[in-house]
Amino acid sequence: MTINRSGSANTAAAKILKRCDELAAFSSMEGGVCRVYLSPEHQQANDRVGQWMRDAGMSVVVDAAGNVRGRLEGSVAEAPALIIGSHLDSIPDAGKYDGILGVLLGIDAVERIRQADLNLPFALEVIGFGEEEGVRFGTTLMTSRACAGTWDDAWWSVTDETGQSLQDSFARFGLVAADIDQARIDPTKVLAFVEAHIEQGPVLESMGLPLGVVSAIAGARRLQLSISGMAGHAGTTPMNLRKDALVAAALGVALAEELANEHGLVATVGQIACTPGGVNVIPGTAEFSLDIRSGDDALRDRVLAEFETRLTTICTERGLTLSISHTHKAAAVGCAQPLQALFADAVARVGCEVHHLESGAGHDAMAMADICDVAMLFIRCEGGISHNPAEAITAADTAIALDALVAFIENFAKTYKS
Ligand SMILES: [Zn+2]
Structure with missing residues (x-):
């Protein structure tokens, strides 16, 4: 126009x-x-x-x-x-x-x-x-x-x-x-x-x-998420016996996108890292950030609570531990x-x-x-x-x-x- x-x-x-x-x-x-x-x-x-x-x-x-x-x-x-x-x-x-x-x-x-x-x-x-x-x-x-x-x-x-x-x-x-x-x-x-x-x-x-x-x-909240599993040999550990921290983190990234689309806000994972970081090693730990923003604080907080609940379930089902620290909150x-x-x-x-x-x-x-x-x-x-x-x-x-x-x-x- x-x-x-x-x-x-x-x-x-x-x-x-x-x-x-x-x-x-x-x-x-x-x-x-x-x-x-x-x-x-x-x-x-x-x-x-x-x-x-x-x-x-x-x-x-x-x-x-x-x-x-x-x-x-x-x-x-x-x-x-x-x-x-x-x-x-x-x-x-x-x-x-x-x-x-x-x-x-x-x-x-x-x-x-x-x-x-x-x-x-x-x-x-x-x-x-x-x-x-x-x-x-x-x-x-x-x-x-x-x-x-x-x-x-x-x-x-x-x-x-x-x-x-x-x-x-x-x-x-x-x-x-x-x-x-x-x-x-x-x-x-x-x-x-x-x-x-x-x-x-x-x-x-x-x-x-x-x-x-x-x-x-928009107000923003930022989190650092840390998932712990078990590092192991990429060749000898069968899929059903793994505790792969990075797979759970990847599901978390996709979950953030799904919830943001569903509720009309924006969510971004801008940092992700795993250890030990070998091409032939199952990741034992994964850490990632989440930045979530909305003009509606209550909506943002509801979506964030659902994200945390569902990611916790994902980790529990996989025998992983999840810890979350909230690093930033602006209304x-x-x-x-x-x-x-x-x-x-x-x-x-x-x-x-x-x-x-x-x-x-x-x-x-x-x-x-x-x-x-x-x-x-x-x-x-x-x-x-x-x-x-x-x-x-x-x-x-x-x-x-x-x-x-x-x-x-x-x-x-x-x-x-x-
Ligand atoms: Zn400016």
Whole structure:
């Protein structure tokens, strides 16, 4: 589906894509994009994005966590804000759009609202978060958590790969660690947080749709499973007298796929290993990981319980022992229904079919959900590819995403009651 936008939307889309190219040049990596938290490249990105925010008519600050924040006041002084944001940091050898696009769409949407003189009774803010990917200090969503007031002081002593602590990095960046609480956003001063982001998956492209309304950001659970049997000679041990740990693990992998298909969630075994690992030896032990995600925590937990029960039976029947350790658990974050409805209406108004989908990846909106309602708009990306230099979007989709974001703000204004 390709929808032609007006000339001004196309001009804005071309500008946004050019800006994505400009930001990609702020990189620590020769021939690729890498921009981590509190690096010189982060500073450059903040400076440039801050200038674009000012050009769009916003006042700009860099907050106590290093986020660049632009604000357009409404008709009422110090009114609460509708916040639009995403992140400016990247993984090593990244694409040009993950995170960046959402910040730049926000800036242009605010500029459009300002030019239209809508006289909104609330403020608009755009935040370019400094840290989402967790590359430098191993924790994701650090700066959106600073805004949400869920910063963890245990992070201060964490060091990067060069041995520099987060605390020292703050000082080098010109920030004051003791002031971190000043980045916190007063929940009474925020109306909602919305994030536009490339989909990072193949669903929209497969459906021929430029945009998707996110229903929830999936929660994840991770397990390490260990199966013990008996190693033995591959030639002399008959099939009915074996305790082959790897066969049970393989049945576990297939079971995870079967249950995920049956219940409409995603489950992945990304690591598997067995010992002793000889071509002529029956595997005595097998270890594997399981990552299971859903926008519905209760469903995910039910499916996981069924997986554990059935795998236990498989192992018992084969004379094997199974041990399971739970290594990670994150709750799903639902996007607020009223905001989803406003996005759905906006997407329909710009001429697109409305499709709701879950986000399998984490986003800054997860952290912001602690202080306000959140919503997300996904933009189709080529091949569903992200976290890869091949990340690509079209100017036509960028134009329609901008129109939809502006339409969302207009919808939000219509339903807003101070
Ligand atoms: Zn991202």
